[in-house]
Amino acid sequence: MLNLETAQSPHKLRRVAIEPVSRVEGHGKVTILLDEENRVHQVRLHIVEFRGFEVFIEGRPFWEVPVIVQRLCGICPVSHHIAAGKAMDVVAGYGPLTPTAEKLRRLLHYGQIIQSHALHFFHLASPDLLFGFDSEVSKRNIVGVAAAFPDLAKRGVLTRKWGQEVIRHIVGKRIHGTGVIPGGMNKPLHVEERDALRRDIDEIVGWSRESVDLIASLYETNPDFYKRFGEARSNMMGLVNAAGETDFYHGGLRAQDADGAPIFDHVDYTTYQDVFQEETKPWSYMKFPHIKALGAENGSYRVGPLARVQVADRLSTPLAEDQRRKFVALGQGKPLHGALMFHWARMIEMLNAAEMARDLLNDSDIVGTDLMADKGPRRGEGVGVIEAPRGTLFHHYKVNDDDLVTYCNLIVSTTNNNQAMNESIRAVAARFLTGREVTEGLLNHIEVAIRAYDPCLSCATHALGQMPLEVDILDADGALVSRGRKGD
Amino acid sequence: MSTSGQDKVKVRLATTSLAGCFGCHMSFLDIDERLFELVELAEFDRSPLTDIKHCGPCDIALIEGGVCNSDNVHVVRELRANAKILVAVGACAINGGLPALRNKLDVNDILTRVYRNPTTGESCVPDSPELPLPLDMVYPVNEIVRVDYFLPGCPPSGDAIWKFLTDLILGRMPRLDYSLLNYD
Numbered sequence: 001m002l003n004l005e006t007a008q009s010p011h012k013l014r015r016v017a018i019e020p021v022s023r024v025e026g027h028g029k030v031t032i033l034l035d036e037e038n039r040v041h042q043v044r045l046h047i048v049e050f051r052g053f054e055v056f057i058e059g060r061p062f063w064e065v066p067v068i069v070q071r072l073c074g075i076c077p078v079s080h081h082i083a084a085g086k087a088m089d090v091v092a093g094y095g096p097l098t099p100t101a102e103k104l105r106r107l108l109h110y111g112q113i114i115q116s117h118a119l120h121f122f123h124l125a126s127p128d129l130l131f132g133f134d135s136e137v138s139k140r141n142i143v144g145v146a147a148a149f150p151d152l153a154k155r156g157v158l159t160r161k162w163g164q165e166v167i168r169h170i171v172g173k174r175i176h177g178t179g180v181i182p183g184g185m186n187k188p189l190h191v192e193e194r195d196a197l198r199r200d201i202d203e204i205v206g207w208s209r210e211s212v213d214l215i216a217s218l219y220e221t222n223p224d225f226y227k228r229f230g231e232a233r234s235n236m237m238g239l240v241n242a243a244g245e246t247d248f249y250h251g252g253l254r255a256q257d258a259d260g261a262p263i264f265d266h267v268d269y270t271t272y273q274d275v276f277q278e279e280t281k282p283w284s285y286m287k288f289p290h291i292k293a294l295g296a297e298n299g300s301y302r303v304g305p306l307a308r309v310q311v312a313d314r315l316s317t318p319l320a321e322d323q324r325r326k327f328v329a330l331g332q333g334k335p336l337h338g339a340l341m342f343h344w345a346r347m348i349e350m351l352n353a354a355e356m357a358r359d360l361l362n363d364s365d366i367v368g369t370d371l372m373a374d375k376g377p378r379r380g381e382g383v384g385v386i387e388a389p390r391g392t393l394f395h396h397y398k399v400n401d402d403d404l405v406t407y408c409n410l411i412v413s414t415t416n417n418n419q420a421m422n423e424s425i426r427a428v429a430a431r432f433l434t435g436r437e438v439t440e441g442l443l444n445h446i447e448v449a450i451r452a453y454d455p456c457l458s459c460a461t462h463a464l465g466q467m468p469l470e471v472d473i474l475d476a477d478g479a480l481v482s483r484g485r486k487g488d
Numbered sequence: 489m490s491t492s493g494q495d496k497v498k499v500r501l502a503t504t505s506l507a508g509c510f511g512c513h514m515s516f517l518d519i520d521e522r523l524f525e526l527v528e529l530a531e532f533d534r535s536p537l538t539d540i541k542h543c544g545p546c547d548i549a550l551i552e553g554g555v556c557n558s559d560n561v562h563v564v565r566e567l568r569a570n571a572k573i574l575v576a577v578g579a580c581a582i583n584g585g586l587p588a589l590r591n592k593l594d595v596n597d598i599l600t601r602v603y604r605n606p607t608t609g610e611s612c613v614p615d616s617p618e619l620p621l622p623l624d625m626v627y628p629v630n631e632i633v634r635v636d637y638f639l640p641g642c643p644p645s646g647d648a649i650w651k652f653l654t655d656l657i658l659g660r661m662p663r664l665d666y667s668l669l670n671y672d
Contacts, residue, residue, distance in 0.1 A: 022539045025510045027559075031618060049557060050622045051507065052598045056589040071586040074511020074643065123517065123537065141538040143527045154521065161520045174518050175511045175643050176672070283616045444539065458509055 004426040007033050007042035018443050021045075021450055023124040023141070025075050026457025030446055032429055038436060043429045045422050045450060047286035047460055057408040062091055062399045065408075066180050069395070072412070073459045075119065077176050078112040078167060079388035079413075080459075082249070083395040085180030086384030091399050092182035093376045100368030101184035104170060106249050107360045108179060109386070111166025113248060113353040114204065116389035117305075117346050118163060120454045121211065122156025125343060128448045129218050134441020152214070155207050159350075162197075162204050166357065169193040184372040194367050201358045205319070208351040212323050215344045227330070230339030230449035232423035233258040234300060235291065236307035237416070239387045240266070244313030246352070248387040254311050255291065255301060260335045263291065269385040272394055276411070286460045288418050289411060300419035303391025304453065305345035310335050315348070317355035323348045339424045339452035346454070388413045390454050412459040424449040499657050500546035502533040502567060506560040507587045507626055508553025511643045512578040513537070516550070518646025526650075529657050534567075543570045548656060550577050552643075554584040555627040559620035568633035573656065576629045577649070579642040579671075586642075588626040595624050637662065641670045 007013060010033055019029035027049045033042035053072060057065060066084040070077035082105055089097070097105070127140040130149060138144070146153035164174040170189060171177030179185055219226045235258060239251035252266035253275070267275060278287040279296055290299030301307075310328060315321040327344055330336060360366050384395045391413035398407035428449045432442055505513055513536060519526065534543040543549070549571035555561055568574055579585035590598060599613040599622070629635055639652055648668040655662040 020536075020541060022536055022541060024536070026505075029618070044618075046618050048559065048619055049507065050599070050619075051556065051587050052590055052593075052602060055598050055601060056593060068586065071509050071511070071642070074509040074514045077509070077511065119514075119517070137539050141532065142523070143532060143538075146524055146527065150524075154524070157517075157521055157523060160517070164518060174646070175515055280614075282614050283618055285614070285619065447539075456510075458505075 004040060004043050004430065005422065010042065013041055016438055016443070018446060021447055021457075023127075023447070024451055024455055024457060025073070026455070026460070028450070028455070028457045030425060030450070032433065032438075032446075034433070034438070038434065038438065040426075040429045040433050043422070043426045043446075044283050045418075045425055047284045047457055049458065050285050051458075054408045054410060057397075057405055060405050061403050062088055062397065062405055063182060063403070065397065065405060066182075067176075067178055069410075070176055072410075073456050074175055075456060076112055076116050076389050076459075078108055078171070079386060079393055080395070081171070081178075081180050082109055083384040083386050083388070083393050084397075085182065086250075086386065087382035087395045087397050088182040088384070089373070090382030090384070091379055091397060093378045094183035094373040095376060097184055097373050098368075098370045099365045100188070101371050101373065102249075103360055103363060103365050104185045104189060104371075105180060107189075107357060107366060108167060108170045109249055110353040110357040110360070111163045111170070113163070113389050114208070114350055114357065115160045115163025115167070116454075117350040117353070118156055118160040118211075120389075121215075121343060121346060121350075122153065122160070125448075125451050125454075126152075126156070128444070128451070129215075129340075129343070133445050133448050134439070137440060140444075155210075159204060159207050159211075162200055166197055169197060183375060186371070188369045188371060189367055191367050194361060197357075198361045201354070201361055205351070205354045205358055208347070208354040209319055212344070212347045212351055215347050216326075219340075219344065223330075226340045227336065227338045230424035230428045230452060231337050232302075232339070232420055232427055233337050234302045234420045234423065235263060235294070236311050236335065237301045237303050237392060238308035238311045239269075239385065239392060240312055242266075245316045246308045246312040246349075246387065247316075248353070250386070253385075253392070256311050256335070258335065258337065260310070260333075263294070269394070270383045272383065272385070272396075272411070278411070278415075284418075286418050286457075287411075287415050289416055290419070301416065302420040303413055303416040304342065304389075305349050306336065306342045307391065308387060309345045309348055315352045317352055317359070319355055320348055320352035323351060339428075339449045342452040342454070390414055390456055390459075391416050412456070414453070414455045414457065414460040417453050417455065418460075421450055421453050421455060424453070498528075499530040499548060500533050500544075501530045501535075501653075502543050502546045502549040502571060503535040503537070504549070504551055504553075504563055504567060505536055506551065506553030506563065506581070506629075507556035508578065508580040508585070510536075510552070512550075512552035512581075515578075515641075515643035515646050516649050519650045520646065522650055526653065530653075533570075543567055546571050548573045548575065548653075550575050551581050551629050552577050554580045554587055555623065555629060555632050556587060557620040557622050561623075561632055564629060564632050573636045574629075574633065575637040575639055575652075576635045577639045578644060579640065580626075581629045582638050582640060583628050584626045591625040595622055642672050644668075645670070
């Protein structure tokens with residue numbers, strides 16, 4: 001681990017800022033402190049917005065929550081909708097979902113993984129990989145990709161569209177619809193809707209397969225660079241089912257260390273507060289969670305595609321599993337930690353989601369009409385956890401006898417990656433910036449590493465902890481004016 | 489649309505997301521393959537979809553999200569100063585939307601509660617100069633700068649955004665049918 005979080009003596013260091021970080025969701029900036037020889041002394045990714053969702057959720061009726069909290073994020077509203085829905089299934093006292101309801105939620109979720117992964121890869125990240133990190137700024141976007149690689153851009157746009165259409169058919173709108181309600185779903189999938197989706201699914205599976213080939217061929221142009229860029233060794237975590245396969249909708253928590261050795265397995269996610277602890281740092285609104293048993297120093301971990309495909313024993317569908325094997329073989333028995341490897345893992349997951357969506361569309365349960373589970377006694381508390389496109393997502397609520405929420409705790413996917421993202425950009429800054437004249441192209445290298453994690457920074461601004469805090473006051477030159485420390 | 493746009497000067501379009509969820513930008517991308525038609529007519533200035541970090545002179549600016557901190561105020565003013573037409577897109581830009589649920593609470597109380605250590609009970613609110621100051625409330629864009637058009641919805645659909653933008657770019661008075669208007 002590079003020790004670039006806090007400069008020993010920030011006096012007289014030069015501050016360079018990337019503000020705002022672009023082609024990511026939400027509001028972030030990076031500050032870098034350099035000395036006269038352009039040696040890097042401090043690199044930080046700041047999350048600069050405060051919203052406090054967890055506070056104003058309190059006092060709302062519990063059945064409102066799945067609809068409110070999806071407004072945390074417009075890229076993956078379905079994740080928050082489902083995670084809150086799962087927590088409220090428990091609160092409302094429902095037993096296991098009906099087969100149709102669970103399959104509809106899964107199809108909804110897989111549709112979202114397809115649209116989110118396609119959006120991230122094609123619309124946001126691909127310009128860096130196709131044109132080069134320091135290519136011309138005016139071209140480095142989806143419009144530039146459309147001009148230079150029209151077929152590829154079109155496939156990306158249409159793949160995302162298909163995922164969005166899955167969502168629209170199930171919850172009524174592409175963004176911020178309503179479908180998940182405590183105990184089940186509010187509407188069946190009609191036969192015509194199923195048929196409309198089924199018409200194009202083989203093409204989507206085919207394109208997803210080709211997207212894995214695309215990132216593999218980009219890797220081949222410079223394997224060592226792809227493997228090492230933004231490399232940050234860390235623990236990794238994801239949800240797996242009883243068979244050890246990645247399960248995006250439900251499962252137990254599994255974590256491995258940087259060498260692939262198990263830390264814990266099949267942990268019941270309702271115990272997450274015993275497993276994780278969060279820290280707050282003065283320079284970011286985003287929390288820093290870690291695995292309690294390992295301590296703050298060694299316990300940070302990574303979630304999302306790169307973690308999931310490596311902690312799982314296998315993926316549930318044949319094409320994706322075939323690709324996963326080829327991918328993990330690159331590590332020659334050791335986990336891969338390079339930031340750019342995220343893209344490859346993400347495309348494997350898109351293929352996995354497309355295959356699972358195809359299987360569900362061919363399952364007669366998906367057009368069933370038995371949507372609501374049996375109801376038991378109301379409970380006071382519920383935890384809902386899923387694998388969102390960006391990683392493990394925790395929702396936790398307590399509800400009083402008047403059906404009003406009294407406590408809300410969210411650990412969003414991106415928050416889990418906070419430390420790993422910071423480590424990756426420090427690795428990039430140390431490797432590429434040191435001793436050189438800072439140019440736009442070099443600074444984009446830092447952003448490339450952030451983008452690889454596909455962070456959702458506005459999700460992350462909503463979840464705020466109650467943790468020890470250290471505050472540094474720096475003047476405009478980055479010199480320390482005062483330091484406050486509270487709550488240890 | 490038959491316009492090739494090859495010989496024409498393209499309309500310059502800036503977009504930004506403030507205290508929103510990025511859903512309006514996602515809905516903008518829900519114009520799907522019509523994006524390729526749009527870029528024949530328009531080119532991007534500052535936008536989270538590009539790497540242009542600050543706005544230059546442009547024709548249309550789309551603003552998603554309300555104004556929740558000092559940084560948002562600077563961005564809105566920058567866009568107003570540079571854009572001929574400024575559009576508040578979606579519920580948050582128009583009336584603060586869901587993030588404005590915090591308006592009934594005191595921002596100091598929220599910050600103090602959020603940053604209170606559960607064991608010591610002490611509070612220490614971050615005030616690093618790198619973090620923009622939160623405003624007392626989440627404000628609609630039109631309380632900070634003049635707004636030319638309001639495009640409602642949470643979010644407005646891709647079809648609504650497409651109709652609105654093409655009307656505007658091709659010099660028609662933007663009109664949305666009832667089916668394209670929603671206020672959820």
